[in-house]
Amino acid sequence: MTDNAARPETDQPIINIVGEKVALGPIHRGVLPLYLRWFNDPEYARTTGGLGSGLRPMTREVLEGAFDHAARATDEAHYVIYERATLRPIGGTDLTEITGRTATFAIGIGEKDCWGKGYGTEVTRLMLDYGFKILGLHNIMLTVHGHNARGIRAYLRAGFRIIGRRRQVVYREGQLHDLIYMECLATEFPNTSPSVIALDHVQVAAPANCDAEARAFYGDVLGLAEIPKPANLRARGGVWFRCGAQELHVGVQGDFRPATKSHPALAVYDLAGLRRRLAERNVPIVEGEPLDGAERFYLADPFGNRIELLERPAG
Numbered sequence: 048m049t050d051n052a053a054r055p056e057t058d059q060p061i062i063n064i065v066g067e068k069v070a071l072g073p074i075h076r077g078v079l080p081l082y083l084r085w086f087n088d089p090e091y092a093r094t095t096g097g098l099g100s101g102l103r104p105m106t107r108e109v110l111e112g113a114f115d116h117a118a119r120a121t122d123e124a125h126y127v128i129y130e131r132a133t134l135r136p137i138g139g140t141d142l143t144e145i146t147g148r149t150a151t152f153a154i155g156i157g158e159k160d161c162w163g164k165g166y167g168t169e170v171t172r173l174m175l176d177y178g179f180k181i182l183g184l185h186n187i188m189l190t191v192h193g194h195n196a197r198g199i200r201a202y203l204r205a206g207f208r209i210i211g212r213r214r215q216v217v218y219r220e221g222q223l224h225d226l227i228y229m230e231c232l233a234t235e236f237p238n239t240s241p242s243v244i245a246l247d248h249v250q251v252a253a254p255a256n257c258d259a260e261a262r263a264f265y266g267d268v269l270g271l272a273e274i275p276k277p278a279n280l281r282a283r284g285g286v287w288f289r290c291g292a293q294e295l296h297v298g299v300q301g302d303f304r305p306a307t308k309s310h311p312a313l314a315v316y317d318l319a320g321l322r323r324r325l326a327e328r329n330v331p332i333v334e335g336e337p338l339d340g341a342e343r344f345y346l347a348d349p350f351g352n353r354i355e356l357l358e359r360p361a362g
């Protein structure tokens with residue numbers, strides 16, 4: 048099958064949605080040979096597919112089956128992405144699992160010369176606009192591989208926010224990557240002005256040569272998973288940890304003095320169990336006043352910094 052076979056049935060494809068750089072039109076059988084080429088391109092498959100897919104060859108039969116389903120599904124909306132200037136089909140995008148006021152967004156630009164030109168960001172904005180204004184959706188979500196920096200950047204720019212991550216579930220090139228969950232609400236779209244959207248990380252200061260003690264306390268006692276520091280920051284010392292969707296950085300401060308008032312508050316599952324573990328290791332704690340029903344206590348890290356640990360009631 049050649050790319051000629053992928054030409055739309057008419058010279059002018061049907062277009063439903065027009066942006067500045069891209070246009071979107073209904074999926075049709077004519078683009079399937081292109082999809083087959085894209086899905087079998089290792090560079091494309093590197094950042095696409097479910098947890099296990101994207102690793103095996105895509106066959107024409109499977110693709111045609113998926114097309115037959117997609118073309119008829121009443122809870123899905125599938126578009127071909129066209130480069131607006133040339134009307135060349137360059138990828139696909141969809142909203143699936145459209146139930147009530149929610150849906151799941153996906154995108155794939157198969158023509159690699161079109162990556163990094165702002166097309167993905169614009170498609171994402173157009174699909175959010177379509178989902179919220181035309182379909183009346185309220186919450187649109189997506190998942191993206193943690194190593195897909197280009198995609199994450201495009202989705203953030205379009206209005207999505209990171210809401211969590213499932214750790215070490217995507218296997219690519221010998222490594223396990225996180226699956227990132229993102230969402231956008233109708234009431235938050237379009238995000239036209241710069242704004243602070245979430246806490247990215249907190250930094251706790253520590254004296255020089257703190258790494259071993261930091262690992263023993265934040266890693267072994269509190270149970271946080273260490274994440275590698277970027278190579279350019281490694282020489283300074285200090286250790287970074289994942290803390291839910293955020294990070295906790297222990298950083299070296301030359302004239303270190305412990306922070307005894309300002310502090311990070313770490314959300315805990317099974318505070319009672321953690322309390323027992325701390326008692327077994329003779330780590331002293333200081334009880335805190337209840338806060339909106341949350342249970343909490345304080346302790347000092349090995350460097351004297353105040354740390355709050357709290358568990359909020361579910362719901």
Ligand SMILES: CC(C)(COP(=O)(O)OP(=O)(O)OC[C@H]1O[C@@H](n2cnc3c(N)ncnc32)[C@H](O)[C@@H]1OP(=O)(O)O)[C@@H](O)C(=O)NCCC(=O)NCCS
Nearest residue numbers: 094155156162163164165166167168191196197198200201
């Ligand atoms: C992911 C994808 C949709 C993004 O679309 P795109 O058109 O390439 O992205 P855009 O040009 O709109 O935006 C990319 C952003 O990432 C940045 N970027 C580009 N290359 C990057 C890289 N290698 N690492 C980190 N950031 C990168 C760009 O600077 C831009 O950010 P900016 O607007 O702040 O400058 C597209 O590349 C794609 O389909 N890739 C293959 C399949 C895939 O990954 N699909 C998504 C599965 S969730």
